[in-house]
Amino acid sequence: MSRLVRGISLWTTVAGLVAYATPAAAQRVSLAPTVGVYIPTAELTKALAGQQFKQEVGLALGGRLGIDFSRRLGFQATGAYVPSNLRYSFDQSQQTTDANLFFGSGKLAFFVIPPNRTVSFQVNGGVAMVRRSGTAYAELQDKTSIGGTVGALLAVGLGPIPLQLGAEAYLYKQNLDGLTSAAGEPVSQRDIQLSIGFGFPMGGR
Numbered sequence: 001m002s003r004l005v006r007g008i009s010l011w012t013t014v015a016g017l018v019a020y021a022t023p024a025a026a027q028r029v030s031l032a033p034t035v036g037v038y039i040p041t042a043e044l045t046k047a048l049a050g051q052q053f054k055q056e057v058g059l060a061l062g063g064r065l066g067i068d069f070s071r072r073l074g075f076q077a078t079g080a081y082v083p084s085n086l087r088y089s090f091d092q093s094q095q096t097t098d099a100n101l102f103f104g105s106g107k108l109a110f111f112v113i114p115p116n117r118t119v120s121f122q123v124n125g126g127v128a129m130v131r132r133s134g135t136a137y138a139e140l141q142d143k144t145s146i147g148g149t150v151g152a153l154l155a156v157g158l159g160p161i162p163l164q165l166g167a168e169a170y171l172y173k174q175n176l177d178g179l180t181s182a183a184g185e186p187v188s189q190r191d192i193q194l195s196i197g198f199g200f201p202m203g204g205r
Helices: 002-021
Strands: 028-040 052-053 058-068 071-082 086-091 092-098 100-113 119-133 144-156 163-174 185-199 200-204
Touching: 028 071, 028 163, 058 100, 058 185, 071 119, 100 144, 100 163, 119 163
Parallel strands: none
Antiparallel strands: 028 058, 028 185, 028 200, 052 086, 058 071, 071 100, 086 092, 100 119, 119 144, 144 163, 163 185
């Protein structure tokens, strides 16, 4: 948990310093409820004796808080809950078990196309937290993983409320102690999230 605290503290401090140095009148804040799809690109693990554990594709429900400090620099805080299942295979038989995830992130954003245009585009990156829950992970000793995230966001102006199309990649390692009897290093994961939402303005310019 100390890694989580350090990571969040670092990015919060960076964003806070930038926000402090930017006049409030020049900042723009928006909140976007989002819906999308979660896509795992790697097996959670392939254990001994042919056992396989794979998180299934699922619906992602969340939100995105954006703060634009200038025409080029911004900050994002995101969160998404994914109700999903873990597919377990052994000796050619399969079963699925309730296995949910929560993704949270804090990211700095660079606007390739400024946000004051009808169409804007940004690339972003930062620190991410992934939390697992549900029956499948009841015995998992360490349910929280810390890693990095990179992404991109396209916003299309529809009057005062822009349509936002986002893509994010989460890169982290998951400790499997308690999930399988196989010992070894934490397993590298590469998860993708695609989302759509509407950015409701909350203040600023």
